[in-house]
Amino acid sequence: MAKNILKVPNVAGSLVRKVKFPEKFKGTIIEKWADYWKNLFIDYRQMLQDLRTDIQDDPVKAMKYTASIMALIGLYKNNPNEIDFRHELKRISNEVVMVSSECLNEKAADHLRYLDTCYNQGVIHYRSLGIASIMYTSELNDSCDLYKAHCSYVQPSYFSFPSRIVDVGLMGKWWNLYKKTTNYDVNL
Structure with a gap:
């Protein structure tokens, strides 16, 4: 062949x-x-x-390039989206509701409440980067028509963007949500 x-x-x-x-x-x-x-x-x-x-x-170099390309394709195919984030958030929230308040980890519960509040206010946003995804917050809702939403002088700077990132999705998993809610039923 x-x-x-x-x-x-x-x-x-x-x-x-x-x-x-x-x-x-x-x-x-x-x-x-x-x-x-x-x-x-x-x-x-x-x-x-x-x-x-x-x-x-140079077969070794060719193998390295092939492995790199295959890894990038795998990351692209397993890139989570906003629906995956919301599904995981709802699943964990439903599990947390079933845990008594004495056993509940307050940090995990506070993080879930914060995410629910962001969704209710409409300030959480999704952005795909191809091989990874991020969830980030903004100060105002997209439908807000205040002066603050349109004035370029009061817009957040690019340097404040890393502090507004809520979660990073990679390899089919939202890592911050996983990290903060792994032990939701262990009160520390």
Whole structure:
């Protein structure tokens, strides 16, 4: 099978050379369009041949690049979204309600109350970064039409953004929510 894959660029290249364009289309936009695709095919064929020789020359480097690309694809596929966050928040909140107040970890309960308050006020937001996601808060609701919401002089600075991040989602899990609510039924 590997021999067949190695023969594909040569077979396809010979097909491109064998195909002749009819005389009535010479000098038209159709010929230019065909030349464009022919040159594009030749470029990609040459790129694949160069890639094959690079892999044969340094297989360790090729394996590192392949592993890195596969890891990034895996992170992208398992990137949690806001629905996952809300689902996990509701699940944990339902479990916390069943625990008595003597056993309840107050830090976990306070964090859950804070997140519920942020959702009720509409100041919590979601942003996907491709391989990771963040949940962050703002000072005002999106539908708020106060002067403070429009004035550029009272907007929060970029340096205050890290302090407004509530949670970071990576590998299918919201890590801050997990960390703060792991032992919700252990009163410390």
